[in-house]
Amino acid sequence: MSITTKPRDSARSRPPRVIRPAWEEPRAPLEAGARGIVLFGMAALIVIPLYIVVLTSFSSQATITAAGGMVMVPGELTFSAYEQILSGGVVTRAVMVSVGITAVGTLISLVVSVMAAYGLSRPGSYAHRPILFFLLITMFFGAGMIPSYLLVSNLGLINSYWSLILPSCISVFNIFLMRGFFMGIDQSIIDSARIDGAGDWRILTKMVLPMSRSVITVIGLFYGVGYWNAFFNATLYINDSEKLPLQVILRSYVLQGVSVPGQVSVGSGEVATLAVQMAVVIIALVPVLIVYPFLQKHISSGVMIGAVKG
Amino acid sequence: MTLTDERRPTPAAPPADPATLKAATAKKRKKRRALFKRDRTLLIMVLPALLLTALFAYVPIVGNAIAFQDYSPYVGAFENPWVGFANFERVLADEAFWSAVRNTLTITAFQLVFFFPVPIMLAILLQGLLSPRVRSLFQSIVYLPHFLSWVIVISIFQQILGGAGLLNQFLRDNGIEAVNLMTQPDTFLILVTSQALWKDAGWGIIVFLAALSAIDPSQYEAAAMDGAGRLKRMWHITLPALRPIIILLLILRLGDSLTVGFEQLLLQRDAVGAGAAEVLDTFVYYSGIQNGDWSYAAAAGLIKGVISVILVLGANKLAHLFGEAGVYQKS
Numbered sequence: 001m002s003i004t005t006k007p008r009d010s011a012r013s014r015p016p017r018v019i020r021p022a023w024e025e026p027r028a029p030l031e032a033g034a035r036g037i038v039l040f041g042m043a044a045l046i047v048i049p050l051y052i053v054v055l056t057s058f059s060s061q062a063t064i065t066a067a068g069g070m071v072m073v074p075g076e077l078t079f080s081a082y083e084q085i086l087s088g089g090v091v092t093r094a095v096m097v098s099v100g101i102t103a104v105g106t107l108i109s110l111v112v113s114v115m116a117a118y119g120l121s122r123p124g125s126y127a128h129r130p131i132l133f134f135l136l137i138t139m140f141f142g143a144g145m146i147p148s149y150l151l152v153s154n155l156g157l158i159n160s161y162w163s164l165i166l167p168s169c170i171s172v173f174n175i176f177l178m179r180g181f182f183m184g185i186d187q188s189i190i191d192s193a194r195i196d197g198a199g200d201w202r203i204l205t206k207m208v209l210p211m212s213r214s215v216i217t218v219i220g221l222f223y224g225v226g227y228w229n230a231f232f233n234a235t236l237y238i239n240d241s242e243k244l245p246l247q248v249i250l251r252s253y254v255l256q257g258v259s260v261p262g263q264v265s266v267g268s269g270e271v272a273t274l275a276v277q278m279a280v281v282i283i284a285l286v287p288v289l290i291v292y293p294f295l296q297k298h299i300s301s302g303v304m305i306g307a308v309k310g
Numbered sequence: 311m312t313l314t315d316e317r318r319p320t321p322a323a324p325p326a327d328p329a330t331l332k333a334a335t336a337k338k339r340k341k342r343r344a345l346f347k348r349d350r351t352l353l354i355m356v357l358p359a360l361l362l363t364a365l366f367a368y369v370p371i372v373g374n375a376i377a378f379q380d381y382s383p384y385v386g387a388f389e390n391p392w393v394g395f396a397n398f399e400r401v402l403a404d405e406a407f408w409s410a411v412r413n414t415l416t417i418t419a420f421q422l423v424f425f426f427p428v429p430i431m432l433a434i435l436l437q438g439l440l441s442p443r444v445r446s447l448f449q450s451i452v453y454l455p456h457f458l459s460w461v462i463v464i465s466i467f468q469q470i471l472g473g474a475g476l477l478n479q480f481l482r483d484n485g486i487e488a489v490n491l492m493t494q495p496d497t498f499l500i501l502v503t504s505q506a507l508w509k510d511a512g513w514g515i516i517v518f519l520a521a522l523s524a525i526d527p528s529q530y531e532a533a534a535m536d537g538a539g540r541l542k543r544m545w546h547i548t549l550p551a552l553r554p555i556i557i558l559l560l561i562l563r564l565g566d567s568l569t570v571g572f573e574q575l576l577l578q579r580d581a582v583g584a585g586a587a588e589v590l591d592t593f594v595y596y597s598g599i600q601n602g603d604w605s606y607a608a609a610a611g612l613i614k615g616v617i618s619v620i621l622v623l624g625a626n627k628l629a630h631l632f633g634e635a636g637v638y639q640k641s
Contacts, residue, residue, distance in 0.1 A: 021527075023534040035435050042432070043451045045508065049466050052476065056469075069479045070469055112358045119355030126342075126349035131356060138367040141619050144611035145591070146598045147373030148366070153383075167366045170359050200351040229459035232573050236599065247461045254465040255577060281465050288457045295457070296450055299516070 057081055057278035064272045081275035082283075090241075091249060091280055097161075098228060098246040102287075105165040105227040110220050112170050117178035118204045123187070135172045145236075152237055163237035164230065164245070171226075174219045181215040182208055218298040221291050228287055250284050253277055374615075377608040397609035406584070407610060410593035413586065417570045420499050422563065425506055429514030430556065434548060436515065437522050452512025460573040463509050468492055471501070492578070495586035505574060517555055525551045561629050565622035568614050590614045 020026070056064065056071045063075030085091040116135075120128050148167065157163040185208060193203050209216065231247035238244055252258040254277045346353075377397055379390040401407050432452075436445060455463065470476045473490035481488050491497060525547065533543045572591040579587040579596075588596075594614070598607025 021531065023531045025534075025540065038435060039432075039448060042512070043448055046451055046455055046512070049470055053466055053469060067479070068483070069474055070476045072476075112362065115355035116359035119352040122349070122352055125352050126345045127353070131360065135359070135363055138363055140622050141615060143367060143370030144374060144608065144615050145594050146604060146608040146611050147370035147376070149599060150373055150376070150383075150604070151366070151370050166362065169362050169366075172363070175359065200355070204355075225457050229457075229461075231459060231461050232576065247459050250465065251461045251577065255461070255468060255581075277465075278469070281462055284462055285458060289454075292454060292457060296453065299453070 053278050053281055057275055057282050059272070059275055061272040061275070064274055069274065078275075081272070081279040085276060085279055085283070091246070091283070093242065094244055094246040094249040095283060097243060101161060101164050101245060102224055102227040104161075105169070106220055106224040108165060109169050109171075109223040109227075110216065113175050113178060113219065113223075114204070114209070114216065116170070117175050118182055118200070118208060120175075121179045121182035122200075123183075135175065139172050149236055158237055159240045159243060160237075161243065164233050165227075168226070168230065168233060171223070174222065178212070178215060178219060181212055185211055214298050217294065221295050221298075224291065225288055225295075246280075246284050250280050253280055374608060374612050376605050377612045379605055381605040381608070383602075383604065393605075397605045398613065400606060401610045401613065406588070407593060409585070410588045410590050414568055414570055414589040417499060417502060417589065418563075418567045421503055421506060421570070424503050425511065426560070426563065428507060428511045430518055430552065432511065433515040433518035433522060433552075434544065436519070437548070449512075449515075453516070454512075455509045456513035458509065460509075460571070460577060463505060464574065464577050467501075467505055467508075493581045493583075495582055498578075498582050498586040502571070502574065502578075506571060517559070518552055521552050521555045522548065557629060557632065561625040565618070565625040567621055568618050 052070050052072055055074060058077045058079070058081070059067075059071045059074075060076040060078045060080070063071055066075065067073075086095075119125075120132060122128075152158065152163050152167060157166070190203055190207065193207055198206070229247060230245070231251065234245050234248045238248075259273070376390065378392055378394060380393050380396075381390050436448065468475060471491040472478070473488070473492070475492075478488040478490070491501060494501070529547050530543055533547060538546065568590055570589050570591075572589075575587055575589050576592050576595065579592050581587075584596075590610070591614075594607045594611040597603050597610065601607075
């Protein structure tokens with residue numbers, strides 16, 4: 001709650017405008033202006049590049065040539081870049097790979113994390129302290145890239161989609177976050193269910209999960225965004241170009257200058273290379289944008305604030 | 311560390327008689343067995359997470375043994391010749407390794423000065439200035455880049471500052487010589503930091519906003535009544551409220567000194583060159599995965615890992631010395 005807002009208990013549905021408390025001296029216009037410029041500038045620095053990338057991806061070859069590259073003022077708009085990359089081919093396949101890994105990976109991560117968090121959340125359960133310790137320690141060191149790579153290689157997971165899921169499957173931080181939430185659930189409800197004969201599986205699925213929807217949504221979204229954005233594990237573990245996820249494809253087209261296939265084929269000559277590149281950026285970005293409002297909602301509802309506060 | 315829960319009442323006085331002592335341990339064991347039976351389901355639930363952690367976090371630690379071998383992927387794991395510290399000697403004599411160490415520490419130090427304070431300042435600027443609606447819109451915008459991948463962030467920077475990017479379009483249109491900031495080793499430090507700022511400075515304010523919202527507004531009112539101006543109130547109320555979280559984050563960052571945005575650096579290392587953009591993590595990657603010098607890279611990685619653990623423990627100790635809670639408790 002900011003210090004200048006009134007408590008929310010008023011009947012009005014709109015949040016109140018800024019109301020300066022009586023004790024606070026009026027702001028000098030210069031100071032208020034400077035603050036506004038800094039904050040507005042910061043937001044603009046984030047929004048404008050995104051806007052330019054979106055606009056360029058929708059621009060025709062003629063508009064891009066006229067602008068000499070990235071387009072800032074809307075000209076002729078076209079979907080042709082998206083049509084080209086989504087009509088089959090490398091990018092389409094990469095999108096499917098990324099979607100599949102994100103879906104399966106998030107599901108596995110969530111199931112494993114929820115079970116672990118619940119299993120460790122009952123007070124006084126068998127060996128929970130050494131288990132917590134065992135998990136917690138891994139937050140303070142990494143074993144190193146080379147041994148990890150050799151392990152995945154020895155497990156025969158090179159070029160397998162599982163190499164993109166299993167090694168990064170659980171985040172100990174997320175398990176602890178969920179465990180904290182589960183422990184906050186009123187113990188007497190759970191005890192009474194136990195007295196009525198419910199086992200732990202039943203308590204978890206029928207009582208704890210429905211009560212923890214928001215924390216599970218947030219953590220699921222975090223896992224999902226993590227899988228979708230992962231790039232390095234694929235460069236490490238996947239050599240087969242047919243199995244590469246979208247982020248790796250994006251890197252090779254936009255940052256390493258590999259030409260986008262289909263560019264020279266008959267009939268696609270009017271689609272600008274730059275537009276196609278930017279369209280790949282946008283496709284890599286859109287799923288995050290879609291889930292972002294949900295994330296945002298839960299972040300502001302305090303789940304994450306509570307988490308970072310510890 | 312004891313296996314039983316601390317809340318369980320411990321037997322009052324230890325019995326002196328060995329026979330009763332024996333009976334007591336037997337009783338304890340029986341109790342533990344009953345506890346195990348009771349909590350079987352819970353343990354089964356934890357098992358997948360335990361196995362994954364054991365396999366992917368603990369087994370590779372043992373795998374670091376290859377740093378003491380002359381490893382070849384074509385020979386069985388235990389048939390590689392042991393070479394003692396030869397790999398470490400090679401690493402420590404390698405100028406490229408020291409260059410990577412220098413680059414890593416330079417980037418860490420630079421970001422400590424030019425990145426670390428930015429979220430704090432932004433949070434204070436944001437606090438109480440705007441209407442709640444504008445505030446939450448601003449937060450929505452500045453949190454967003456945190457969720458974009460490094461590949462996307464660098465692609466966007468490439469289109470703005472790169473050779474064919476927006477900046478150079480503008481420069482060329484005005485008859486000024488174009489400059490590709492994405493491949494300049496001289497300004498790379500600034501580039502890396504601005505990318506980090508663009509991506510994460512906004513997200514960084516979230517912790518500070520949480521700390522700020524915990525301040526009791528009546529403190530400000532009381533201070534104002536006593537004649538404290540805006541700056542005085544910030545100095546005596548706002549900053550002390552942020553102190554614990556600032557120290558905690560500072561310690562975490564110091565403990566992490568040897569790690570600087572690995573993906574970010576890896577993505578740009580080829581364009582900028584190893585001279586400015588090689589850091590410890592990319593050094594390990596290039597010498598091991600790319601050049602196949604496995605034992606050498608493992609040795610370099612192990613040096614980094616061990617020093618990092620020491621730094622984390624040291625930084626935490628430092629926090630305790632300053633009377634702060636630190637990252638973890640001693641207990």
